[in-house]
Amino acid sequence: MDLMAFVPYSMTAPTVQHEPRVEHVCEVSPKEDPLTRTIPGSSAWSRIRRWFLGTRITSRLHPFTRWCLKSTRAIDYEISHHLKSHPYMIHPFSSFRIFWESVMTLFIIAVLLITPVFLTFYFDECAKWYMYNHAIDAMLICDIIIRFFTGHYDSRTQLVILDPRVVASKYLRDFFIVDALSVLPLEFIVVLTDSMWYLTSLNLLKILRIRTVIVYSRKLYHVYRINFHLYKIAEMGIIIVVSVHWAACIEYYLPLVVDKIAGQKDPSWIRSPYMEKRETKYKIYLTCINRAIIALIGAAQYLDVSAPEDIIYNLILSIFGFLGFVYLLARILQLMTTFHSTNKRHLKLIQQLQQYMTYKELPHSLQRRLLSYYNYRNKKGFERDKIIINHVSPYLREKLLLHSYLRLLNNVRLFGHLPQLVVTQLISSVCSEIFMPNDALVRAGTRGDALYFIASGTVAVYNNVGKEIYHMEDGAYFGELALVIEDEHWIASVIAIENCEIYILSRSDFQHALAPYPDLLAHLQNVALARLEQTPLLKKDHEPDALPSFENVNISSIKAKKRNGMARLDE
Known part of the structure; x- marks a missing residue:
């Protein structure tokens, strides 16, 4: 069920003051x-x-x-x-x-x-x-x-x-x-x-x-x-109409075939005095429809059924009519059950959303955005996945999480230097978030405190003066340095262009998992700095000309901070 149908779009809807957000107007060459x-x-x-x-x-x-x-x-x-x-x-x-x-x-x-x-x-x-x-x-x-x-x-x-x-x-x-x-x-x-x-x-x-x-x-x-229920009703209606139509036509076709093979000797219903009065094809067809429906529902025929082919065919129609009735009844009951359960679940969600939006007096644009979020979340099955993962055994939970975040583990080079025990602990700390179009993942100048991995979707990268530089898509990530170096700030803003599913790992969770391994943390800092010297932050391999300026990342100050931190640890 599409939740958007419950909030009509209105060009004259009242507006309220809310926090401004970046509207993505693509400046990247198509x-x-x-x-x-x-x-x-x-x-x-x-x-x-x-x-x-x-x-x-x-x-x-x-x-x-x-x-x-x-x-x-x-x-x-x-x-x-x-x-x-x-x-x-x-x-x-x-x-x-x-x-x-x-x-x-x-x-x-x-x-x-x-x-x-x-x-x-x-x-x-x-x-x-x-x-x-x-x-x-x-x-x-x-x-x-x-x-x-x-x-x-x-x-x-x-x-x-x-x-x-x-x-x-x-x-x-x-x-x-x-x-x-x-x-x-x-x-x-x-x-x-x-x-x-x-x-x-x-x-x-x-x-x-x-x-x-x-x-x-x-x-x-x-x-x-x-609409699902209208479609099911139409599907069953077409099958019933076609089946009855064919049964009616074969009701008349079968005696004609027998006459062609054996001659007009048997007492078929098509040669009864009643049928002699049915001169037009339309009247004959109506009689055939009537006989077919009577046979399908197992009622008594008003015309003689004495010829062998008539007896056999009407017996077959009666059997198929009974089986069809049972099947149709089962489908109707199933449809009613599905309709009731689906409506009940969605009605509860819609009521909660409507009550919340009415209480908060949200503008129509924000209401539609909220409903779009829930549509996307329901389609992705986030609640279902969460229920399954939270109710399985610890061993199965670990396997499911490792499979779910397999691309994250394979793509982020920093994780290749971690032992399996630490990786398992980190995976349980990763959270999956949905960002709608024009949502800001990070903003330039703010403190970096997490790694962002794009599971699906496309984001736009803006430099510190607000110029769009390039796009990042599935499998890309940024914020690797924020996991191992504190007090670093984003040198670019990242804005969602379409519905995006983003995996986020915070620095606090990362460093908590590495707390028992201080030497490993120092090694990862060296690895991240070495990679930073070779590749500017948020680089795209196939667009080397559209990169943030290297001047925005002061590697010398980062190394100085790292040395001071190590000196304090030695003291």
Whole structure:
């Protein structure tokens, strides 16, 4: 549930005085467009090719993009990897997939409604609908071909698979046969040999495409942000309508097939005096719907059921109707339970937030910011992770924390000089914080007292005169010197550009863990100073020209402070 829906945006909302904060207006030169680099040129053909390629790569607006890739840097890497390795593949989070899945969902629903009508009410007039059927098959074949060129997201490895061989292998193992059965090109044989009329019955296999509707609609539910309960009701409604429609058409189609094979000898209901009065196809269809529903609910038929095919088919419909009723009842109960529990949990949170915001008389802009924070926090599952970690055994807690902060341990060079016992103690002291766009992580001139590691997101770095220097993204960190040297001040301000998850380790926790090892602390100070002499603070390897001035870091004074501190320890 989106909490933002509960606080409407108002351009005329009253404002109150609050602490000013830095609004990020990007001054860094934009990155080179990867599409222009891949397809250079300014001709109309080049622009068309770039547009078409742009529809096949990762869309930044796709909801799964932010959910699975998490940050701008991860998205940029995914686009670069796609263009370099498999430019002819279609990304599963692309705008093309949104368009294609939307079109195919509506198209297949229409096919599932039209196909049984053609088969039943144009049983002896196949030539009238052959061309329509060929057009339908052509679209379904296009869908199969596109599936071979569309990557997929592997939730186990959390990677997008674009290798055509892996994609094709997975599709062939999964649902290729099911999809291919619905487009067998046997109509050409029917046209050539009139005696093989029964091959048209294979079009009934198009009902297997109901699986495609369900799969595509579940993706579109996230794309278009449809209410979960409305989506489930619509999904069940489509399945019920399609099922009853097919049951009604087959109710009339089955006796026609028997007549074609055995001749008009058995007492089928379609030759009853009642049906002789039903002259139009529309009236016949209404009767079929009526018979199908009666059979599905297990009631008594008002027309004779004496032919063997009628008895068998109505028995099958009764069994499926009972099983379908049980399944539908279970889904409704599950939906009501989910609705109740979800509403109860979110309603409690919304009430608390509304009471707090009303009591504090917060402006609308701040209310929306607060709700955005809770949306992001709920999506990341912070409360769930905290509950799990706090309730497992100490051994499991240590393993979970080491796994959670693995990138922090691998990227920060200072930790490579620490024994495992100290690392384990430090990891338990790391806290994870969320910073919203334009939140300040640190400000120039303030005292540095922690190490900051960017788990996901992008931050902007400003020098001491307020000029934006560069961006830092996933896996970057700063504040290493603040862990081992006291009374140092930040030489730059760092502002969040997007939603960021930041790991923070304070100097007090770091030095408390190292208190039993005074020689180790002195060694780490030497390591940090040596690295500082080689690399300015907050340096970016691939942008050496956009660095803070070295004059802002007085290494000689730091070394003097360190010597004085060591002298006091000796005394």
